[in-house]
Amino acid sequence: MVDSWVDSAERIGADLHLEPAGPGGRRAALIRALREAVRSGRLAPGTRLPPYRSLAADLGLARNTVADAYAELVAEGWLTARQGSGTRVADRDAASRPAERPPVRAPAPARGPRHDLLQGTPDASSFPRAAWLASYRRALRQAPNEVFGPGDPAGRPELRVALTEYLARARGVRTEPGRVVICSGFAHALRLLFAPGGAVLRGPLAVEAYGLRFHRDLLAAAGVRTTPLPLDEDGARVDRLGRERAVLLTPAHQFPTGGPLHASRRTAVVDWARARGGVLLEDDYDGEFRYDRRPVGSVQGLDPERVIYIGSVSKSLSPAVRLGWMVLPERYVDGVLAAKGEREAWASVLDQLSLADLLASGAYDRHVRRMRQRYRGRRDRLVEVLAARAPHVEVTGVAAGLHAVLRLPAGTERSVLRAAAGEGVALDGLAAFRHPATDMAAWDGLVVGYATPSEHAYGAALDALCRVLPPAPRPGPASG
Ligand SMILES: Cc1ncc(COP(=O)(O)O)c(C=O)c1O
Incomplete structure (x- = not known):
């Protein structure tokens, strides 16, 4: 269905907005308007122009006026006409090419932190x-x-x-x-x-x-x-x-x-x-x-x-x-x-x-099951790495979701976040989520989103996270 739609768009040619005006008659006005559309890049090289009869009908012109204008622009090199492929905007050489429109492209991602452990988004590569x-x-x-x-x-x-x-x-x-x-x-x-x-x-x-x-x-x-x-x-x-x-x-x-x-x-x-x-x-x-x-x-x-x-x-x-x-x-x-x-x-x-x-x-269920397995794997890796390298840090909230909370000793959250920023690790502390009017005692902790990093970046992100965690408290003096 989609293919047949594309076919018919090709056959009919692109819809074209032109306002032929000015001195010298209708044909000359149309030629000027088409030239200007090509020169400005509004009509890109290769674009197929509408057949004479439809452009003539759109603009209220005689069919011959449009045919003559196309023929003149072909002669001047602005357009090309080939049997079976209609009239198209010529692919002119670079020197005479009008100001080209850059190809539409996703903007380059802004340079962000090196390790993204912010909670909030699922794994974008798995959509x-x-x-x-x-x-x-x-x-x-x-x-x-x-x-x-x-x-x-x-x-x-x-x-x-x-x-x-x-x-x-x-x-x-x-x-x-x-x-x-x-x-x-x-x-x-x-x-x-x-x-x-x-x-x-x-x-x-x-x-x-x-x-x-x-x-x-x-x-x-x-x-x-x-x-x-x-x-x-x-x-x-x-x-x-x-x-x-x-x-x-x-x-x-x-x-x-x-x-x-x-x-x-x-x-x-x-x-x-x-x-x-x-x-x-x-x-x-x-x-x-x-x-x-x-x-x-x-x-x-x-x-x-x-x-x-x-x-x-x-x-x-x-x-x-x-x-x-x-x-x-x-x-x-x-x-x-x-x-x-x-x-x-x-x-x-x-x-x-x-x-x-x-x-x-059933495709939604299949996707959720697949993602559940993947996130569970991520969660397990986080828990294992922390058990091995920071066993003194308590990990909570890991039975579900796409993030975990690492509880920190009272009063340490800000300094850990500063260290994280220094290591290029993006993540939030619990304070960012606290209601300003609450009277409950503050909980210090890191909210670690484990869904966002790509598979190959996850290990390095966990390494960096471990580097910023506070060291284990020294054992107190032995009691007798
Ligand atoms: C606590 C919470 N509620 C709801 C949502 C969903 O918000 P929305 O459906 O507006 O994207 C989110 C984020 O995904 C969330 O973190």
């Missing part, structure tokens, strides 16, 4: 290009024509059905397609839920004392005050929930410290929401990547009417795709749709269909 392309082609071939009209703000039914099945199977989410609303990712979901003047949610919103600053800033910009819940080894202290009507948590894998929310707290937060008429926003950002045997499903499965479940492909596929989903309690569906607007303005309908196909064909 399933072939599977995505196959799904895109299939989706495009099968799409009814109405797909190319304005999109429904709820999202394509194909995707909502595929997600309903997938989320139930893989994450224990209980829903039906009518409660799934497609968005462009978690950040977009927050914007929709707290849209100023919107009818869905209002602050204050309880959040974890350590979390993504970008999300806190986004909420602040929407006029939402966030109140921090302290963390301990069992996750967020949901017993400290106060007057808020909504709480945002990362229950499967606390971001960034890494533990799951303890089972008793999962039920406690649902009980709180029931008792107060509140709601839990469940950020399931990397729920697919769990490496130990204990599955941690969604809290949403405990009470679909008290939890807004939010996920995206940002960790499983790529944050560049910009596709996410909300699974909503019935009472919020209309408000979220109203916040989205009359038509889909965010998530490309073609990408939605592509993802639906990826899910329905």
